[in-house]
Amino acid sequence: MSNFYLAHGIQIESVIPLPQLIPTKPASADVSIHFAERDAFPDTHGKKHGFVTVAADYAYFHSEIIGDFAVVDGKHIHICPVPTVETTVLNTLIVTTLLNMLLFQRNNLLLHGSSVLINGKAVAFLGKSGWGKSTLAATLSLLGYPIITDDMIKVDFSPNYEVLVEASFPYIKLWPNSVTALDKDLANTDRIYSLEEKRLLPTERTVTQTQIPLKYIYVLTTGPENRIEAQSIQQSFSLVFAHTYPSAFFTSTQIDLLSITGKQQSHLRNLAKLIENVSVYRLTRPWNLNEIKRLARFIEDDVLSNEGNAFSNSP
Secondary structure (H helix, E strand, O other), X not given: OOEEEEEXXXXXXXXXXXXXXXXXXXXXXXXXXXXXXXXXXXXXXXXXXXXXXXXXXXXXXEEOOOEEEEEEOOOEEEEEEOOOOOHHHXXXXXXHHHHHHHHHHOOOEEEOEEXXXXXXXXXXXXXOOOOOHHHHHHHHXXXXXXXXXXXXXXXXXXXXXXXXXXXXXXXXXXXXXXXHHOOOOHHHOEEOOOXXXXXXXXXXXXXXXXXXXXXXXXXXXXXXXXXXEEOOHHHHHHHHHOOEOOOOXXXXXXXXXXXXXXXXXXXXXXXXXXXXXXXXXXXXXXXXXXHHHHHHHHXXXXXXXXXXXXXXXXX
């Protein structure tokens, strides 16, 4: 029996339930997730955990404890899980690592960050893992600004180059100290999977608006005080590039991955279109969870000031 979902604006048909995604009625799918036999995959002798083979339209992922997987043509995810694999581990791999690769194959520009809806616009926060992107988005959601995406932002462009984003899935991943900093009861939260400390929390409000215009990007850095600095186009390009997929996920081989898939030029063109049409800021702040609510108000004030205080925030 097939299961149907919506994520990042694409329809997904899956042979296994993916409870992290938004369920939809059966429809013609853009992407299919289905089982495959082990002999359909390359030989894994001596291969380590991770993407073993990557080409323009094919990526093979191997893990001795999870299984074998292939992402093909930006349309298919073949799965051959180990029989003993924990269901939540398998689901997490599919909706993050494998789905991200699939979106990359579809020539989407992907940003490593989280985003919220403020004044009818998407506001994105980019940064390295553990830098507080999700925590900041979760804090702003408590102020009434719905979370659009967590961890990965798929960017689209309208015919007139307006930058657009769509909701990913209605959950956010937080470390335990971030959960408690937001006055949540840690005992009432679920781990992403049994051996992972991060918690999976449902978002406070669901964004139903599609193709939300992305207006502001804040790139997180650390410093002694809260400070927001507008970036030039040249500064923005290098700053944001470091937080795009695959740059933010394949640090040692990022240029090779773009090159061997033949996507260097399209990646850079899409990044240039983004930078030309979005305001980019460097957000410096001390990384102190006790100050996260004050930081959220600081950003709220900055966005609404840029918007001329014309406030509207229907999800």
